[in-house]
Amino acid sequence: MGNWENNIRKVVPYTPGEQPNQTDMIKLNTNENPYPPAPGVTEVLRNTDTDALRLYPDPAAKDLVHAIAGEYGLQDDQVFVGVGSDDVLAMSFLTFFNSEKPILFPDITYSFYDVWAELFRIPYERPALDEHFHIKKEDYFRENGGIIFPNPNAPTGVSLPLSDIEDIVEHNQDVIVIVDEAYVDFGTQSALPLIEKYENLLVVQTFSKSRSMAGMRIGFALACPKLIKYLNDVKYSFNSYTMNRTSIAAGVAAIKDQEYFLETCGKIIETREWTKKELRKLGFYFEESKANFIFAAHKNCPAEKLFQALREQYIYVRYFPGGRTGNHLRITIGTRNEMEVFINFVREYLRKENLWKF
Numbered sequence: 001m002g003n004w005e006n007n008i009r010k011v012v013p014y015t016p017g018e019q020p021n022q023t024d025m026i027k028l029n030t031n032e033n034p035y036p037p038a039p040g041v042t043e044v045l046r047n048t049d050t051d052a053l054r055l056y057p058d059p060a061a062k063d064l065v066h067a068i069a070g071e072y073g074l075q076d077d078q079v080f081v082g083v084g085s086d087d088v089l090a091m092s093f094l095t096f097f098n099s100e101k102p103i104l105f106p107d108i109t110y111s112f113y114d115v116w117a118e119l120f121r122i123p124y125e126r127p128a129l130d131e132h133f134h135i136k137k138e139d140y141f142r143e144n145g146g147i148i149f150p151n152p153n154a155p156t157g158v159s160l161p162l163s164d165i166e167d168i169v170e171h172n173q174d175v176i177v178i179v180d181e182a183y184v185d186f187g188t189q190s191a192l193p194l195i196e197k198y199e200n201l202l203v204v205q206t207f208s209k210s211r212s213m214a215g216m217r218i219g220f221a222l223a224c225p226k227l228i229k230y231l232n233d234v235k236y237s238f239n240s241y242t243m244n245r246t247s248i249a250a251g252v253a254a255i256k257d258q259e260y261f262l263e264t265c266g267k268i269i270e271t272r273e274w275t276k277k278e279l280r281k282l283g284f285y286f287e288e289s290k291a292n293f294i295f296a297a298h299k300n301c302p303a304e305k306l307f308q309a310l311r312e313q314y315i316y317v318r319y320f321p322g323g324r325t326g327n328h329l330r331i332t333i334g335t336r337n338e339m340e341v342f343i344n345f346v347r348e349y350l351r352k353e354n355l356w357k358f
């Protein structure tokens with residue numbers, strides 16, 4: 001046997017949330033939107049010209065870039081698109097994090113960041129969130145090779161005020177600061193206005209959560225034209241045709257329907273606030289979430305025990321074992337009806353197990 005294994009890039013991959021496929025399940029484990037995409041998306045897919053699929057798509061995905069730019073009041077050269085924000089973020093790590101100094105991101109955050117850092121051999125450090133799961137901005141006022149954090153943070157749902165973000169960007173003008181705004185549309189102020197003032201800021205968003213299109217894979221980055229050009233240079237050195245014809249057309253239809261977008265985000269916010277009230281009545285505690293999920297712990301019931309009990313009823317939530325997150329469940333906000341079924345089950349379970357007094 002030869003030594004071929006010595007020269008292989010060995011990585012520990014990211015573990016995505018489970019994708020069970022039952023008809024009667026309540027799926028609250030991967031922060032998908034419970035509502036369908038905008039009606040225009042169905043229309044586009046129904047009218048797909050399959051004959052055109054023999055042709056390569058537009059490598060610049062100009063139609064989609066233009067539609068996103070229009071929606072956010074930007075020029076086309078301030079927009080980069082990719083295959084979900086995971087693709088956009090991976091390209092951004094590759095493009096912007098090339099220092100010998102460590103990049104910084106919180107100890108509790110999106111668990112893909114350390115995977116990309118390991119994959120691309122980028123040194124990193126993880127300043128700890130405070131005891132209320134809040135980012136301490138001062139932790140980011142030191143020498144580093146770049147900064148990334150989600151706002152609101154995942155899986156905590158806690159958001160950072162725009163003034164704190166500006167402080168972090170202001171203190172770090174020699175590196176790139178990336179704000180991952182996967183959940184920003186559920187009630188957090190976007191850092192987007194700051195891109196006109198700071199060349200070193202990249203704002204990343206996705207169609208997967210607030211636009212109900214996780215299955216289509218569309219993400220985008222907004223920044224000054226120079227940063228977007230650097231991102232495109234790396235993209236064209238890796239894979240020219242990231243965006244397929246169908247997702248370009250469907251993405252344009254989704255972004256154009258602002259009314260539907262606001263309506264569905266509004267419903268999720270309303271259901272989130274209702275769910276918070278119900279969870280508190282049942283003995284749960286959590287920080288104020290501004291995302292489409294709640295990261296909650298119970299005063300008496302261990303998270304893993306409840307996670308298993310829910311699973312047996314085909315109610316799926318996310319559980320991150322170990323460390324500071326090990327007694328919490330991340331519960332995605334579904335429809336009002338799904339959340340009622342969830343809350344009713346939890347209430348009965350806690351009563352039956354004698355874990356809460358009613």
Ligand SMILES: *Cc1c(COP(=O)(O)O)cnc(C)c1O
Nearest residue numbers: 084085086110150154182206208
């Ligand atoms: C869901 C999520 C993403 C990636 O979503 P895509 O489906 O790849 O667009 C990125 N960052 C955070 C924090 C997320 O929760």
